[in-house]
Amino acid sequence: MSQKNLVVAFGGVSPEHEVSVLTAIQAISALEGSSYNCIPLYVTKSGRWLTGEKLLDLSNYKELKTLENDSVSCAFVKDETGKTFLKEQEGGGFFSKPKSYPVYAVLCAFHGSEGENGSFQGVCEMMNIPYTGSGVLGSSLGMDKVKAKLVAAANGIPVTRAVNFYESDWEKEQDDLIAVAEEYDYPLIVKPVSLGSSIGVAIANDRNSLIDAVETAFRYDAHLLIEEAVNPLMEINCSVMGTPDDCKPSVCEKPLGKTETLSFEDKYQSGEGADKGMASADRIIPADIPDELTKKIQRMATKTFSALGASGLARLDFLVNANTNEVYFNEINTIPGSFSFYLWEKSGLQFSELLNELIAIALKQHQAKNGRVRSYETNLLSEKAVKGIKGLKGTKN
Known part of the structure; x- marks a missing residue:
C-alpha cells in the first residue's frame, strides 16, 4: 500500500521556534514505519517556507544558515482539478526537477505566533487541506489569553482577576x-x-x-x-482531545518547577534530555491530588475546550489554591509542546496512536466541512454585467 503524504508544518516566526522544531521531530520519529510519508514544511525565523530531507534530522538545526541553504523553497499549489500539492519552487540539485507532493493532510506542530494563532490554519482552509488542531477561531482565541478568559468566564468557568x-x-x-x-x-x-x-x-x-x-x-x-496570584499555588494541567461537541480528557499532571510559576527553563531545559521538548520537564503523572479534584479539573477542561471551539488536541492549564482546592482556568495551548503525548501515554494511548487519532479527527472535520453547501448558484454577475458598471455604482442612467 502506497504511503500518504503527511506534511508536518513547524518552525515559524515565533520566540517558540526551537520548541516547535523539537515537537515536529518527535512526531516524525513517532510515525516511522507508519502509513505516512512525512514531508517537512519548515517555516524559518524570517518566514521562508522550506522542505527537504535534511530538515528531518534534528542535529542539522545546530547550524540554521547551513540548513536553510541546503533546503528547498516550497509552497502550496492547486492543480486544474483543485487538488492541493506541496511543490518545491526549485530543484534539489543542478540537474534535478522540482518535486511535487499531493497533500493527504497537514500535521501542525507550530508553537506561538503565526503558526498557532489561526493564520496558518487560514491558509489550510483557503487551500481546502485537512489539518490537525483547532480551526481559525479556536486557534486565535486560544492564543489570546484575554479573549480566552472572557469566553471562559462567560461560560461559568472561574478565572483570576x-x-x-x-x-x-x-x-x-x-x-x-x-x-x-x-x-x-x-x-x-x-x-x-x-x-x-x-x-x-x-x-x-x-x-x-x-x-x-x-x-x-x-x-x-x-x-x-x-x-x-493564587497563593499557595498548585498548577495542574489536563489535555483534551476531540471536537467541541465530542471530546475527552487525559489524566492530569502536576508540573514541578524551581520557581513558583513555571519558567521556559523548567518546561524545556529541565529533567533528562532537553532535546525531548516538553516531555523532558519534571512532573507528577497522574497528579497526586484527590480523585474528586481530578474529576473537577477534567470536567472544567472539556467544558473550556468546547467553549473555545477547540479541536484536535489541546492542553489546558489550571491554577489551584493548594489550601482550598479552588480551581481557576489559566490558559489553553491549542498545540501543546510534544503534543502532550506523555499525558496520553498515561491514559493508555501511545504517541503514534495519538497522532493517528489527531489525523483522523482532522480528516473527519474536513469531510464534514466539504459535505456542506459551499457555493450558491446564482446569475447575479450576469445580471450586473447587463446593467454595466453604472448599475454597479448605483448611478442613474
Missing part, C-alpha cells in the same frame, strides 16, 4: 493601571497576552519589580496582562 492593557495605554496611564493591579495585592503575575512557553512571564513582589516586569514583557508583545 486581571487587568490588560496595550503599550500605548501604559505610556499614558501607567499610574492608573498600577493602582488597579495593586488592588489585587502583591505578588502579581505579568504576562504577554499572545505568547506561550512562559516567555516574558514574571512575578512582581512590589511596585518597582512590577514596572520592570512590564517593561521586559513589552519586548515580546504589545498587549499584556497583570493577574492576581
Whole structure:
C-alpha cells in the first residue's frame, strides 16, 4: 500500500521556534514505519517556507544558515482539478526537477505566533487541506489569553482577576493601571497576552519589580496582562482531545518547577534530555491530588475546550489554591509542546496512536466541512454585467 503524504508544518516566526522544531521531530520519529510519508514544511525565523530531507534530522538545526541553504523553497499549489500539492519552487540539485507532493493532510506542530494563532490554519482552509488542531477561531482565541478568559468566564468557568492593557495605554496611564493591579495585592503575575512557553512571564513582589516586569514583557508583545496570584499555588494541567461537541480528557499532571510559576527553563531545559521538548520537564503523572479534584479539573477542561471551539488536541492549564482546592482556568495551548503525548501515554494511548487519532479527527472535520453547501448558484454577475458598471455604482442612467 502506497504511503500518504503527511506534511508536518513547524518552525515559524515565533520566540517558540526551537520548541516547535523539537515537537515536529518527535512526531516524525513517532510515525516511522507508519502509513505516512512525512514531508517537512519548515517555516524559518524570517518566514521562508522550506522542505527537504535534511530538515528531518534534528542535529542539522545546530547550524540554521547551513540548513536553510541546503533546503528547498516550497509552497502550496492547486492543480486544474483543485487538488492541493506541496511543490518545491526549485530543484534539489543542478540537474534535478522540482518535486511535487499531493497533500493527504497537514500535521501542525507550530508553537506561538503565526503558526498557532489561526493564520496558518487560514491558509489550510483557503487551500481546502485537512489539518490537525483547532480551526481559525479556536486557534486565535486560544492564543489570546484575554479573549480566552472572557469566553471562559462567560461560560461559568472561574478565572483570576486581571487587568490588560496595550503599550500605548501604559505610556499614558501607567499610574492608573498600577493602582488597579495593586488592588489585587502583591505578588502579581505579568504576562504577554499572545505568547506561550512562559516567555516574558514574571512575578512582581512590589511596585518597582512590577514596572520592570512590564517593561521586559513589552519586548515580546504589545498587549499584556497583570493577574492576581493564587497563593499557595498548585498548577495542574489536563489535555483534551476531540471536537467541541465530542471530546475527552487525559489524566492530569502536576508540573514541578524551581520557581513558583513555571519558567521556559523548567518546561524545556529541565529533567533528562532537553532535546525531548516538553516531555523532558519534571512532573507528577497522574497528579497526586484527590480523585474528586481530578474529576473537577477534567470536567472544567472539556467544558473550556468546547467553549473555545477547540479541536484536535489541546492542553489546558489550571491554577489551584493548594489550601482550598479552588480551581481557576489559566490558559489553553491549542498545540501543546510534544503534543502532550506523555499525558496520553498515561491514559493508555501511545504517541503514534495519538497522532493517528489527531489525523483522523482532522480528516473527519474536513469531510464534514466539504459535505456542506459551499457555493450558491446564482446569475447575479450576469445580471450586473447587463446593467454595466453604472448599475454597479448605483448611478442613474
